[in-house]
Amino acid sequence: MSDRLKNKNVIITGASGGIGAQMAALCAERGANLVLLARSLKKLQELKADLQSRFSVDIFVHKLDVSDTDEVSAVFSEILARIGRVDILVNNAGFGVFREAHEAKMEEIKGMFGVNVVGLMACTSMVIPAMRQQKSGHIINIASQAGKMATPKSSVYSATKHAVLGYTNSLRMELADSNVIVTAVNPGPIETNFFNIADEKGTYVKNVKRYMLKPEYVALKVVDAMLKPVREINLPGWMNAGSIVYALFPGLFERIGKRMFNQK
Numbered sequence: 001m002s003d004r005l006k007n008k009n010v011i012i013t014g015a016s017g018g019i020g021a022q023m024a025a026l027c028a029e030r031g032a033n034l035v036l037l038a039r040s041l042k043k044l045q046e047l048k049a050d051l052q053s054r055f056s057v058d059i060f061v062h063k064l065d066v067s068d069t070d071e072v073s074a075v076f077s078e079i080l081a082r083i084g085r086v087d088i089l090v091n092n093a094g095f096g097v098f099r100e101a102h103e104a105k106m107e108e109i110k111g112m113f114g115v116n117v118v119g120l121m122a123c124t125s126m127v128i129p130a131m132r133q134q135k136s137g138h139i140i141n142i143a144s145q146a147g148k149m150a151t152p153k154s155s156v157y158s159a160t161k162h163a164v165l166g167y168t169n170s171l172r173m174e175l176a177d178s179n180v181i182v183t184a185v186n187p188g189p190i191e192t193n194f195f196n197i198a199d200e201k202g203t204y205v206k207n208v209k210r211y212m213l214k215p216e217y218v219a220l221k222v223v224d225a226m227l228k229p230v231r232e233i234n235l236p237g238w239m240n241a242g243s244i245v246y247a248l249f250p251g252l253f254e255r256i257g258k259r260m261f262n263q264k
């Protein structure tokens, strides 16, 4: 196993479950010190206890709702003062609700943008000055294939992830001269609790179950790319191929792929 992550400081938002918790475990296994953030402090404390019983790394957990930008500012200031240096920030906190645009409640729309977009930007803003100054670092934004290809019943969620990709692409160019790597991660459906909220009726999970990605696999792909100059991680390969064809022939693809797009 490579020791690239040994003694590096890694911050992960949304680390209390799903791919966030899996990435945390892999980083700890590779010797990284961790700052784990989420709203469920109890789950973070359990994860910390489990990881520290297996790996000798420093782990600091803190309750944080990334959509509360004042809280982001306060918590990140505390973290920076405590650990001194941030090598990697993984902006992973996020959620979706699958509904047609006319059914989406304003609360949900603001909620999704607040966490997936504004929260991600707030956390990123807190590490940029230090990374620019140290002339190194890696910002990893967990977006989605939904950020490349919108589908019915995910107008709002797709819009948040398109926003994440736009932000990420600009940030990558802004930070290139400071030697800070910026990576977008665009997975297709992953077997996590994400769908407890996103897919209330279970229709989507039923339709796509056979090709859902395992969270351990997605986490491994992300952790393997840490501190490497990787522009994007797109999973699975066939879905990425679909996104590329869609970008080239969107009208044709929407007509031919109508059935495939209507899985929610």
Ligand SMILES: NC(=O)c1ccc[n+]([C@@H]2O[C@H](COP(=O)([O-])OP(=O)(O)OC[C@H]3O[C@@H](n4cnc5c(N)ncnc54)[C@H](OP(=O)(O)O)[C@@H]3O)[C@@H](O)[C@H]2O)c1
Residues within 6 Å of the ligand: 013, 014, 015, 016, 017, 018, 019, 020, 037, 038, 039, 040, 041, 043, 064, 065, 066, 067, 092, 093, 094, 095, 096, 115, 142, 143, 144, 145, 186, 187, 188, 189, 190, 191, 192, 193, 194, 195
């Ligand atoms: N599952 C998929 O099919 C899929 C596909 C593509 C992309 N993604 C993206 O992958 C990321 C992780 O999702 P997942 O599949 O691992 O889902 P998950 O199991 O539901 O985990 C989501 C994590 O985000 C945290 N979170 C949610 N709202 C938050 C908030 N306001 N502030 C801080 N943390 C918050 C949750 O912790 P607390 O509840 O404790 O706060 C949890 O740890 C998300 O950005 C999601 O959009 C998921």
